[in-house]
Amino acid sequence: MNGSNFPADLASLDLVEEIKRLKKELNAVILAHYYQDEEIQEIADFIGDSLDLSRKAAATDADVIVFCGVKFMAEVAKILSPEKKVVIPDFKAGCSLEDSCPPDQFAKFKAKHPNALVLTYINCSAEIKALSDIIVTSTNAKKIIDQIPKDQEIIFAPDRHLGAYLSKVSGREMILWHGSCIVHEQFSEKELVKLKVNHPNAHVIAHPECPESLLSHASHIGSTSSLLKFTKDHQGEEFIVLTEPHIIHQMRKTNPSGKFFDCPFIDQAGCTMCNACPYMALNDLEKLYAVMRDAATNSKLDSNWRNDFGGGEIVLDEDLRKGAEGSLRKMLELS
Ligand code: 13P
Ligand code: SF4
Numbered sequence: 558m559n560g561s562n563f564p565a566d567l568a569s570l571d572l573v574e575e576i577k578r579l580k581k582e583l584n585a586v587i588l589a590h591y592y593q594d595e596e597i598q599e600i601a602d603f604i605g606d607s608l609d610l611s612r613k614a615a616a617t618d619a620d621v622i623v624f625c626g627v628k629f630m631a632e633v634a635k636i637l638s639p640e641k642k643v644v645i646p647d648f649k650a651g652c653s654l655e656d657s658c659p660p661d662q663f664a665k666f667k668a669k670h671p672n673a674l675v676l677t678y679i680n681c682s683a684e685i686k687a688l689s690d691i692i693v694t695s696t697n698a699k700k701i702i703d704q705i706p707k708d709q710e711i712i713f714a715p716d717r718h719l720g721a722y723l724s725k726v727s728g729r730e731m732i733l734w735h736g737s738c739i740v741h742e743q744f745s746e747k748e749l750v751k752l753k754v755n756h757p758n759a760h761v762i763a764h765p766e767c768p769e770s771l772l773s774h775a776s777h778i779g780s781t782s783s784l785l786k787f788t789k790d791h792q793g794e795e796f797i798v799l800t801e802p803h804i805i806h807q808m809r810k811t812n813p814s815g816k817f818f819d820c821p822f823i824d825q826a827g828c829t830m831c832n833a834c835p836y837m838a839l840n841d842l843e844k845l846y847a848v849m850r851d852a853a854t855n856s857k858l859d860s861n862w863r864n865d866f867g868g869g870e871i872v873l874d875e876d877l878r879k880g881a882e883g884s885l886r887k888m889l890e891l892s
Pocket of ligand 2: 627651652653654680738739740741766801834835836837
C-alpha cells in the first residue's frame with residue numbers, strides 16, 4: 558500500500574467495487590500509464606503510453622478524468638480537455654525530468670538560441686510546454702523531427718539521453734538540455750551483462766530515456782507501447798527489459814509464455830535497490846479510491862481542493878493552459 562496510512566475503516570471496504578461505483582456516479586474514466594501498480598492497471602478503463610493517454614484525454618466524453626500516472630500527464634489531460642474535471646491520486650507524483658528543467662532557467666537558455674525551434678519531450682511542466690513550439694513523446698519524436706526543415710536549428714529538452722538517441726537516429730544535431738530520468742539512468746550495466754550471459758537468447762529491449770551505455774546493448778529501442786508491441790510480436794521468447802518494470806504486467810498478459818527479466822539498480826555499496834519509478838509508485842488503490850470519493854463530495858466546491866492523502870483536482874491558470882495547448886496540439890497534428 559506504499560505507506561498511505563489509511564484509517565482502519567478503509568480496510569473494510571471493497572475498494573475495487575467502490576471505485577467502480579464512484580466511476581458511474583461521477584461519469585468518470587480512469588486512465589493509467591503502464592508504469593502503474595498492477596491493481597491500478599487492472600481497474601483502469603484505458604492503459605497506454607504518454608501519446609495514447611494524451612489522445613484519449615483529448616477525446617473522452619466522460620465528465621471526470623481520473624489520471625493514474627504522474628502529474629505532468631494529468632496536466633496534459635487538463636490542457637487538452639479544460640472543460641473536464643481532472644483528478645490525480647497524489648500530487649507528489651512528479652517526474653525527475655520535469656524537475657530537471659526549471660522554467661526560469663529554460664527561458665534564459667532559450668533566449669541564447671533565438672532562432673532555434675523548441676522541441677520538448679512531454680515529460681515537463683505546463684510552463685515549459687508554454688515555452689515550447691512542439692511537444693513530442695518517445696513514440697512520435699522521430700516522425701516529428703523528420704518533418705522539420707533540415708536547416709532549422711532545434712533545441713531539445715529536457716532529456717539529454719533521449720535527445721542524444723534522437724540525434725543519432727534522425728541524423729540531426731540538436732542543442733540539448735541536460736535533464737535525465739532517475740529510473741532509466743540507473744539500470745546497472747554490470748547486471749545487464751550478467752543477465753545477457755545467463756540468458757543468451759533474450760532480446761534486450763530498452764526505452765530511449767536510457768543512456769547510450771545501456772542502449773548499445775539493445776536490439777529494440779522504443780516507447781513503452783513500442784516495447785510492449787515487440788514482446789507481443791515475439792511470443793514465447795525471452796526479454797531483458799530496460800524500462801520501468803511495472804510494464805511487465807502487460808507484457809505477461811499479451812505474451813503468457815514469454816520470459817521477462819527486469820534489470821536491477823545497484824547502489825554504491827553493491828546492494829540491489831528497487832528499480833520502480835518512485836513517483837509512479839506513490840499512486841495506489843487506496844489513494845485512487847480517496848480522490849474519487851472526494852471528487853464526488855467536492856463536486857460543488859471550489860476546484861482547488863486537496864485531500865489528506867495528497868490527491869485533488871488539477872487547476873491551471875487559463876493563460877498558462879492556453880500557452881501550453883499550442884505546442885501539444887501541434888504534436889497531435891504532426892503525429
Ligand atoms: P512513454 O511515453 O514511452 O510511455 O514514456 C513515459 C515515461 O515516463 C517514460 O519514463
Ligand atoms: Fe519521470 Fe522517469 Fe518516472 Fe518516467 S520513469 S515518470 S521519466 S521519473
